[in-house]
Amino acid sequence: MKKIKVSLIYPAGDVGKPITYHLVKDFNLVINILHADINLNKMGKLVLDIEGEEEDIENGLKFVEEQGIKYKLFTKTIIWQEDDCIHCGACTAVCPSNALSMDKADWSLTFDKEKCLVCELCVKSCPLNVMCVSI
Numbered sequence: 001m002k003k004i005k006v007s008l009i010y011p012a013g014d015v016g017k018p019i020t021y022h023l024v025k026d027f028n029l030v031i032n033i034l035h036a037d038i039n040l041n042k043m044g045k046l047v048l049d050i051e052g053e054e055e056d057i058e059n060g061l062k063f064v065e066e067q068g069i070k071y072k073l074f075t076k077t078i079i080w081q082e083d084d085c086i087h088c089g090a091c092t093a094v095c096p097s098n099a100l101s102m103d104k105a106d107w108s109l110t111f112d113k114e115k116c117l118v119c120e121l122c123v124k125s126c127p128l129n130v131m132c133v134s135i
């Protein structure tokens with residue numbers, strides 16, 4: 001089994017295509033939608049975790065392309081250098097996916113990598129350069 005993170009870019013007019021339905025039904029893939037920016041008459045963007053057999057993932061991505069939808073694989077990850085973090089919370093204000101949040105029990109920062117969209121906004125927002133990008 002393999003797991004990838006990918007963004008799908010839908011051209012205007014194509015956001016209604018049931019792509020995720022087909023990825024699940026026809027290619028046996030497990031889909032987790034991390035972020036959706038969909039507007040019926042404009043371009044749309046979906047960020048997905050896709051899990052399945054390597055061949056099924058390849059065929060699923062080929063199907064996506066055949067539907068006229070571009071995809072981009074995430075190759076980078078975000079590293080939280082926890083020991084240097086002062087838990088100021090500044091990064092949580094810019095995180096669009098709630099991957100970064102404050103634990104209300106002790107107001108410490110928590111980082112849920114699974115939800116991360118690798119948008120890098122936290123990297124720019126951290127006053128101590130605690131968040132960085134790894135390739």
Ligand code: SF4
Nearest residue numbers: 085086088089091126
């Ligand atoms: S902005 Fe930087 S120092 Fe502040 S909580 Fe986030 S990672 Fe930690």
Ligand code: SF4
Nearest residue numbers: 095116117119120122
């Ligand atoms: S890169 Fe940072 S701001 Fe963007 S989703 Fe990931 S944790 Fe949140």
